[in-house]
Each structure stands twice: as structure tokens, then as C-alpha cells.
Amino acid sequence: MELKGWREIPIGGLIIDAGNSVNYETGSWRSLRPVIDMERCSHCMICWIYCPDSSILVENEKVIGIDLAHCKGCGICERECPRKAVSMVEETLVEEGV
Amino acid sequence: MAKVMGKPVALNGDRAVAEAMRQMNPDVVAAYPITPQTEIVMRFSEFVANGEVDTEFIPVESEHAAMSACVGACAAGGRAQTATSGAGLAFMWEVLWVASGTRLPIVMHMVNRSFSAPLNILCDHSDSMGARDAGWVQLYDETVQEAYDNAIQSVRIAEHPDVMLPTLHALDGFILGHNLERLELLPDEAVKQFIGTYKPMYSLLDLDRPVTYGPMDYHDYFFEHKRQQVAAMERALEVVPLIGEEYGRLTGRYYGLMEGYRLEDAELATVVLGSTVGTTRVVVDELRDQGVKAGLLKIRCFRPFPAAMVAEALGDKKAIAVLDRSLSFGGQGNPLFFEVCTALFSHGFSPKVVNYVYGLGGRDTVPAQIRQVYHELIKIDREGVTGPTLRYLGVRE
Numbered sequence: 001m002e003l004k005g006w007r008e009i010p011i012g013g014l015i016i017d018a019g020n021s022v023n024y025e026t027g028s029w030r031s032l033r034p035v036i037d038m039e040r041c042s043h044c045m046i047c048w049i050y051c052p053d054s055s056i057l058v059e060n061e062k063v064i065g066i067d068l069a070h071c072k073g074c075g076i077c078e079r080e081c082p083r084k085a086v087s088m089v090e091e092t093l094v095e096e097g098v
Numbered sequence: 099m100a101k102v103m104g105k106p107v108a109l110n111g112d113r114a115v116a117e118a119m120r121q122m123n124p125d126v127v128a129a130y131p132i133t134p135q136t137e138i139v140m141r142f143s144e145f146v147a148n149g150e151v152d153t154e155f156i157p158v159e160s161e162h163a164a165m166s167a168c169v170g171a172c173a174a175g176g177r178a179q180t181a182t183s184g185a186g187l188a189f190m191w192e193v194l195w196v197a198s199g200t201r202l203p204i205v206m207h208m209v210n211r212s213f214s215a216p217l218n219i220l221c222d223h224s225d226s227m228g229a230r231d232a233g234w235v236q237l238y239d240e241t242v243q244e245a246y247d248n249a250i251q252s253v254r255i256a257e258h259p260d261v262m263l264p265t266l267h268a269l270d271g272f273i274l275g276h277n278l279e280r281l282e283l284l285p286d287e288a289v290k291q292f293i294g295t296y297k298p299m300y301s302l303l304d305l306d307r308p309v310t311y312g313p314m315d316y317h318d319y320f321f322e323h324k325r326q327q328v329a330a331m332e333r334a335l336e337v338v339p340l341i342g343e344e345y346g347r348l349t350g351r352y353y354g355l356m357e358g359y360r361l362e363d364a365e366l367a368t369v370v371l372g373s374t375v376g377t378t379r380v381v382v383d384e385l386r387d388q389g390v391k392a393g394l395l396k397i398r399c400f401r402p403f404p405a406a407m408v409a410e411a412l413g414d415k416k417a418i419a420v421l422d423r424s425l426s427f428g429g430q431g432n433p434l435f436f437e438v439c440t441a442l443f444s445h446g447f448s449p450k451v452v453n454y455v456y457g458l459g460g461r462d463t464v465p466a467q468i469r470q471v472y473h474e475l476i477k478i479d480r481e482g483v484t485g486p487t488l489r490y491l492g493v494r495e
């Protein structure tokens with residue numbers, strides 16, 4: 001995201017556009033990436049309820065993946081998944097394609 | 099606005115400020131009693147109890163809570179005010195920065211008191227000068243009349259769309275706070291009209307335009323928000339005299355950022371703020387009668403500091419004494435001195451300047467001491483030697 005100069009932003013650190021947190025890509029904080037084993041997933045939506053960043057992507061009532069632009073890698077989905085379908089993988093290993 | 103007739107009364111500084119607050123009728127006043135400010139909130143709480151104001155008065159458990167309540171009230175779109183002194187200001191410390199950083203036009207009536215220890219409740223400027231970097235506009239009152247006038251103007255300065263900064267005006271504890279002086283009060287209606295209705299830019303209670311106050315602000319934007327505060331202070335240099343001019347048309351009492359007294363053709367000058375300005379005027383008159391070319395520069399607005407004007411007013415003087423009523427221990431001088439020297443130097447002037455610390459912990463500053471300052475300036479000018487830069491007025495050796 002392009003950073004703005006001091007003349008272009010609201011004063012006092014105020015956020016005046018409701019819902020603009022989507023522009024803040026918390027995915028850059030992640031060192032561990034959640035990977036869902038679709039074979040094991042029962043689409044119970046527990047991870048969807050618990051994810052603090054609303055990063056579990058769902059379509060037609062089925063989990064289809066992770067929003068990696070916003071997932072901060074906290075691992076809550078891994079901890080809460082009753083089917084042990086989520087594993088946290090080192091980002092560096094993912095990037096190297098291991 | 100046409101000039102209106104004021105009502106002459108005799109009040110002490112605290113009561114004069116309380117009267118101004120009654121006439122301004124703020125939405126919220128949150129305060130905690132502390133000498134020598136107590137009489138302001140004590141009197142104001144009587145107005146609340148008698149139904150003379152519509153203010154929500156919050157008798158908080160501490161000054162930290164007082165300033166926090168003002169922050170909340172102001173973010174919610176209300177006009178919020180408080181009053182404090184010395185240790186009370188110290189207890190507000192972190193919230194002073196929250197108020198300015200969040201750009202909330204809170205007004206504070208500040209009755210100067212020294213910082214302990216040793217324990218002392220009397221006047222010096224350690225408190226407000228200590229908060230000079232907190233991002234608040236700071237005005238200093240010379241008289242009880244000015245305490246009243248500056249209290250009212252503070253609201254307009256703080257809320258001006260080009261400024262949007264919390265503003266305090268400081269009156270010397272006891273010397274102005276507790277002494278009776280004659281002053282003129284405006285009619286209630288004139289004050290009401292002068293301050294108008296506060297229309298907040300953003301309000302937490304505006305459900306049609308929701309806004310988030312106080313979010314996390316990291317390395318990527320924090321600096322830009324600080325830069326905005328610097329710009330707001332620069333704009334306040336324009337706004338303070340504008341409001342002072344408008345107030346002058348209403349009352350006949352005009353206010354600027356600073357005021358020269360017999361300064362134009364002076365060769366020897368002092369720079370003073372607060373009630374000691376009055377004492378210095380008397381000495382200047384006396385010396386003028388004796389043929390000494392003495393002058394005085396009174397600083398009304400310390401934050402923002404009117405550097406260019408100060409440099410222009412003082413650049414041609416032969417010797418200058420800056421009077422500080424607070425200490426910066428281990429420094430090369432004290433708050434007002436730093437400002438004056440930097441203003442002169444950065445505008446290409448280098449007259450002889452010395453710094454006097456005076457009146458700490460309520461020590462009386464009498465004409466004889468000010469006379470001594472001018473006599474030392476005469477000596478500096480005559481001998482062409484500045485001598486020690488840092489000097490102490492009225493302390494026993």
C-alpha cells in the first residue's frame with residue numbers, strides 16, 4: 001500500500017473511513033503459515049469462528065482456504081481445529097517450496 | 099461584533115476564571131482540587147449546584163482521570179475544560195500528550211505552582227514550563243483581567259479549524275490566583291456569542307459518520323501525525339493574534355502574541371512573562387525617568403513561540419536579560435532563555451544575552467530585584483563583557 005504524506009491524512013490518527021482495516025495487510029507479520037488438509041477438514045467452521053483476523057475463506061458453506069494477505073499466523077485455527085486438519089508451516093520453508 | 103460595556107468588579111484570579119467558565123458554560127468540566135487552583139473548581143461547582151450552568155461536572159478521583167475524562171468528553175464532541183496546578187499537572191502528564199496527539203481542543207486553566215520537593219504550594223513556572231513539549235498552546239496571564247480574557251480566548255484558539263490543539267493559559271498562583279484586582283466582565287450574552295457553538299469535526303457520538311479515536315499508530319504513520327501537530331502550532335501563530343484582535347473589537351482590550359513596552363528605542367531590554375511583567379513595567383518607567391533607555395518584551399504566547407517577532411524586536415538591543423521562573427537543571431539556561439537565544443541566533447542577531455532565574459517557590463520578586471537586573475545590563479553594555487550567562491535573582495548566597 002502506498003504511504004501518504006502528512007498533508008493527506010486525517011489529523012490525530014483518526015480513522016474516518018469505517019471498515020478500512022481491510023487495507024492493512026497484517027499478513028506481513030506472519031512467520032508460520034496455516035495449511036489446511038482438505039482431506040481431514042469436516043467444514044465445521046470452528047476455525048472460522050475463532051480466527052481473530054477473519055482470514056478463513058468460506059464459499060457455499062465450505063472452507064476453501066486462508067486469506068494470506070491478512071492471516072497473521074497466530075495458530076489459533078491449528079489449536080482449535082477438532083479434526084487436527086490445520087498445521088502451521090514455517091514461512092521460510094513454504095517460500096523455498098519444501 | 100461591536101464593542102460592549104464591561105462590568106467593573108473586584109475578583110481574585112481564580113474567581114475571575116470561574117466567572118469566565120460560568121459564562122462559557124462548557125459541556126463537561128472534570129477536575130480535582132489542588133491549591134492554588136481549588137477556588138476555581140470550588141466556585142464552579144457552586145454554579146453547577148445552583149443550576150447556573152448546564153455543565154456535566156465530573157468530580158474525578160485524580161488529575162489523571164480529570165484529563166482522561168476531558169479527552170473522552172471532547173472526543174464525543176463536547177466542549178471540555180479543567181483546571182489544575184503543579185503536582186496536579188504532573189499527574190496528568192501522559193494524558194496531556196494524548197489530548198494534543200488526538201487533536202482535542204480541551205481548555206485548561208492552569209494556576210502555576212512549584213513542583214515538590216521540598217514541599218511548596220507557591221508560585222513558579224516549573225509546572226507549565228515542564229509541559230512545554232506536550233503539544234499544548236500556552237498563554238501566560240499578566241493580570242487578573244488577562245486571566246479572564248485569556249480563559250475566554252483559549253476556547254476560540256483551541257477550536258479554530260486551523261489549530262485544533264488543546265490550549266492552556268497560566269496565571270501565577272496566589273499572586274494572581276488569590277489577589278483581588280479590578281477587572282471588567284463581559285455580559286454573559288457577549289461571551290456566549292464570542293465563543294459560539296462548538297461544531298466538532300469528528301465526534302464519537304455521530305452515528306452517521308462513525309470514526310475511530312486512538313487507534314494504534316506505528317512507524318509508518320506516527321511521524322506524519324507529529325508533523326501535523328507542528329504545522330498546527332505554526333498556524334496558531336496566525337490564529338492567536340486574529341482571535342486577540344476580534345476580542346479587542348469587543349472589549350477594547352487587544353491581544354497579540356507578545357507586547358513590547360517602551361521597547362522600540364530601548365537599548366537594554368528584559369524578556370518576561372506572567373505577573374512579573376507588571377513589576378517590570380514600573381521599573382522601566384522609573385529608569386526612563388532617569389534617562390536610561392530601558393524596555394521590556396512581554397511574551398504572552400509561549401507555545402507556539404513567536405520567534406521571528408521576538409528576533410525583530412530584540413535584534414538591535416545592546417544587552418538583554420531573559421527572566422525565567424523555572425529551572426532546567428544542568429542545562430545551558432532555562433526555558434524562556436533557550437527560546438529567545440535561538441530566535442536571535444537563527445535570525446542572524448547576536449546581542450549580549452543573560453538569563454536570570456527568579457521567584458522560585460513563591461519567592462517575592464520586587465522592583466529592587468528588577469532594578470538590579472537593569473543595572474547589571476548597564477554594566478554589561480558599558481564594559482562590553484557579558485560575564486556569567488546564568489544568574490539567580492533574589493537567592494541568598
Ligand code: SF4
Pocket residue numbers: 036040041042043044045046047048063080081082083084085086
Ligand atoms: S476447524 Fe478444522 S475441521 Fe473445522 S472447518 Fe476449520 S479446518 Fe475444517
Ligand code: SF4
Pocket residue numbers: 034050051052053054055056066070071072073074075076077078
Ligand atoms: S493462523 Fe490465526 S490469523 Fe491465520 S487463519 Fe489461523 S487463526 Fe486466522
